[in-house]
Amino acid sequence: MSHHAIQAVxxxxxxxxxxxxxxVAAAYAAAGRRHGCELNESETLARFRAAFARQEAVxxxxxxxxxxxxxxxRWRAIVADVFPDATNPQGLFQELWNHFAKPDSWxxxxxxxxxxxALSGSGPRLAIGSNFDERLIPIxxxxxxxxxxxxxxxxxxxxxKPHPAFFAAIQQALSLPPGxxxxxxxxxxxxxxxxxxxxxxxxxxDRSAPRSAADCLTxxxxxxxxxxxxxx
Numbered sequence: 303m304s305h306h307a308i309q310a311v312x313x314x315x316x317x318x319x320x321x322x323x324x325x326v327a328a329a330y331a332a333a334g335r336r337h338g339c340e341l342n343e344s345e346t347l348a349r350f351r352a353a354f355a356r357q358e359a360v361x362x363x364x365x366x367x368x369x370x371x372x373x374x375x376r377w378r379a380i381v382a383d384v385f386p387d388a389t390n391p392q393g394l395f396q397e398l399w400n401h402f403a404k405p406d407s408w409x410x411x412x413x414x415x416x417x418x419x420a421l422s423g424s425g426p427r428l429a430i431g432s433n434f435d436e437r438l439i440p441i442x443x444x445x446x447x448x449x450x451x452x453x454x455x456x457x458x459x460x461x462x463k464p465h466p467a468f469f470a471a472i473q474q475a476l477s478l479p480p481g482x483x484x485x486x487x488x489x490x491x492x493x494x495x496x497x498x499x500x501x502x503x504x505x506x507x508d509r510s511a512p513r514s515a516a517d518c519l520t521x522x523x524x525x526x527x528x529x530x531x532x533x534x
Contacts, residue, residue: 315432317507469496
């Protein structure tokens with residue numbers, strides 16, 4: 303890997319910069335109750351995780367075209383798997399799709415504001431690279447700290463992390479050598495390993511870790527110092 307100065311920082315979105323508010327389990331369980339499904343949050347979360355994993359496997363093993371229509375199909379299938387007994391399946395899907403399209407359904411992590419303030423201005427270019435659909439763009443526009451970010455979503459890039467095509471498309475758009483781009487995310491396979499395989503630098507965010515390590519930070523507000531040290 304070439305050691306260029308870091309000229310761009312690409313953040314993962316969900317789990318790194320933002321989190322759903324209320325949680326996925328709470329939002330799904332509440333919507334399900336409005337459509338005749340009496341699941342508690344624990345049951346809902348278990349079903350959601352299983353349904354999400356099934357859709358990830360579909361993309362991994364097939365030649366599915368990744369676009370907005372695929373994202374609609376993905377989430378429609380997930381909602382149907384979580385709530386097979388819904389009285390109005392389409393209404394339930396639309397309610398959840400619209401809910402997670404709203405900026406006020408998302409909250410910036412507490413440790414993100416200071417990190418972004420320190421990096422903005424004269425620092426590296428800031429972008430978001432997410433396995434998400436076009437809803438993420440207005441979501442970021444509705445969160446003041448993220449309005450200036452360039453947003454890349456898998457539904458427009460035609461590939462999902464950790465596929466090399468995802469990182470190649472962003473690198474081409476940024477017109478930078480791979481070693482000048484830093485990926486910051488909370489998923490070891492998608493964000494850290496995927497970026498490293500593409501020749502990028504990478505930092506893993508693990509807020510549950512007991513302490514920070516060389517390429518793993520427990521708080522996002524430690525990132526500006528990490529970047530400064532990496533440039534020496």
